[in-house]
Amino acid sequence: MSALHRLALGLSLGTVAFGCQPAAEPQGGEPGADTPGTAGDIVLGVAGPFTGESAQFGFQIEKGVAIALAEINGAGGINGRQVRIVQVDDEGLPNVAGTVARQLAQNPEVLAVVGHFNSRCSLTGIEIYKEAGLVMLSPASTNSTLCRANRPWAFRNIFNDEFQGQTLANYIHGVLGLQTAAVIYENDDYGRGLKDHFLARARELGLQVVAEQAYDSTTADFTPLVRTAINANPQIIVMSGLYTQAARIAQATRELGSSLPLIGGDGVFSEEYMNLAGAAAEGTLVTTPFLFELAGDRAASFMAEYERRYPGVQPDAWAALAYDAVKILCEAIERRGAGRTAIREHLESINSPETAYQGLTGNTYFNADGDCLRPIQVAQVQGGHFGPAPRQFEGVGPATAGQASE
Numbered sequence: 001m002s003a004l005h006r007l008a009l010g011l012s013l014g015t016v017a018f019g020c021q022p023a024a025e026p027q028g029g030e031p032g033a034d035t036p037g038t039a040g041d042i043v044l045g046v047a048g049p050f051t052g053e054s055a056q057f058g059f060q061i062e063k064g065v066a067i068a069l070a071e072i073n074g075a076g077g078i079n080g081r082q083v084r085i086v087q088v089d090d091e092g093l094p095n096v097a098g099t100v101a102r103q104l105a106q107n108p109e110v111l112a113v114v115g116h117f118n119s120r121c122s123l124t125g126i127e128i129y130k131e132a133g134l135v136m137l138s139p140a141s142t143n144s145t146l147c148r149a150n151r152p153w154a155f156r157n158i159f160n161d162e163f164q165g166q167t168l169a170n171y172i173h174g175v176l177g178l179q180t181a182a183v184i185y186e187n188d189d190y191g192r193g194l195k196d197h198f199l200a201r202a203r204e205l206g207l208q209v210v211a212e213q214a215y216d217s218t219t220a221d222f223t224p225l226v227r228t229a230i231n232a233n234p235q236i237i238v239m240s241g242l243y244t245q246a247a248r249i250a251q252a253t254r255e256l257g258s259s260l261p262l263i264g265g266d267g268v269f270s271e272e273y274m275n276l277a278g279a280a281a282e283g284t285l286v287t288t289p290f291l292f293e294l295a296g297d298r299a300a301s302f303m304a305e306y307e308r309r310y311p312g313v314q315p316d317a318w319a320a321l322a323y324d325a326v327k328i329l330c331e332a333i334e335r336r337g338a339g340r341t342a343i344r345e346h347l348e349s350i351n352s353p354e355t356a357y358q359g360l361t362g363n364t365y366f367n368a369d370g371d372c373l374r375p376i377q378v379a380q381v382q383g384g385h386f387g388p389a390p391r392q393f394e395g396v397g398p399a400t401a402g403q404a405s406e
Helices: 003-013 055-074 094-105 119-132 161-175 189-205 223-231 243-255 271-281 297-309 317-336 340-349
Strands: 042-048 083-089 110-114 135-138 154-156 180-186 208-215 237-240 262-264 285-288 357-359 362-364 377-382 385-388
Touching: 042 055, 042 094, 042 317, 055 083, 055 297, 055 317, 083 094, 094 110, 094 119, 110 317, 110 340, 119 135, 119 154, 119 189, 135 317, 135 340, 161 189, 161 262, 161 285, 180 189, 180 223, 189 208, 189 237, 208 223, 223 237, 223 243, 237 243, 243 262, 243 271, 271 377, 271 385, 297 317, 317 340, 317 357
Parallel strands: 042 083, 042 110, 110 135, 135 154, 180 208, 180 237, 237 262, 262 285
Antiparallel strands: 285 377, 357 362, 377 385
16 A cells, blocks of 8 residues: 555545545434434445455545545534444455455444445445445446345446446447457456447447457466457457456557557556556557546546645546445435434435436436446547547437447
8 A cells, every 4th residue: 555545545545534424323223314413424335346456446546535525524414413434345356355344334333335346346345235225326336236135225426337338348349340359357256247238339330359268366377368369369458347456457458569559448547557558558459437637627626636635646527426425325315314214215315317416527326226227438548548438429329329429
């Protein structure tokens, strides 16, 4: 962990309390039962990978949460009460996620959870949260079944992999005009899910997938997988996994002498991808929920504040989505009261463009499954950094995901 990371962790775990309303405690064994309170801090849980292979994602989430708390507490809190965070590290591992989820669920002060990041961790955590009647609002987990299968306690303010997989296929076929692709995917909930939805849409479009290669977290040498993919003569390689392994795929591709374009899902969207892959990352395309460069003045103000607090570091989509997630939960507490069920009921009421939360990342509202309808943007590595790809999508749903603008 870097000195900057340790410093920022201390800041976000300190008394960056932030005010929302009365703390409620479950009672009588009823999941989510609320007992209104009027004093003391409001407590929210934050769960994510603050160490381990996905730690860069957790780093960004941590910073977005800290800025949201500082803003609200600096303005006097909500109803005179401060909010503080109980932050837990799931290390990106499902077994650890189960342990820390129990810690949050069994703490009667914790009113809702921002997290987790990895789909495999959210899928584990939500089984515990829903038994305790505790809302989980994930700013990052995209597994398609997560919210639908765990109503009414699971929500997310990011798209799901059904939409993302379709969008990847639409972009490759409809925007790039390519006819063949190879897929290299991580054999976990996120990698398989994104790959499966990509394949389904590819079949509908007539986009031929000439190779499918799987790896897991123990895979060290990606050269054989990449060689097999290249030998199948695709026009592009799709990476369905996280940035650490994607960097190795990119390096292996270039070391084998191939100039094939690379495209990945949101799990590749991290500055650490470029740090690990080096020059091999150049030109990589990635789907993402948010790009600061395509947003407005509010995003510019957030970026300036972030860079003031954390010199030499730039915010990304995960900081922005975590920031919005905290603000959404606090709005719920302000309007409905500080109780687990009250928070859930408010999130369920944010169900249309008219009732949407107007946040840093745009308007957020949830469908009946707890999923968020959010457009996808496309980033590209240019000069060692992610920036907007030359052509972007218009529209929100699968029917329009193949339409591009220049």
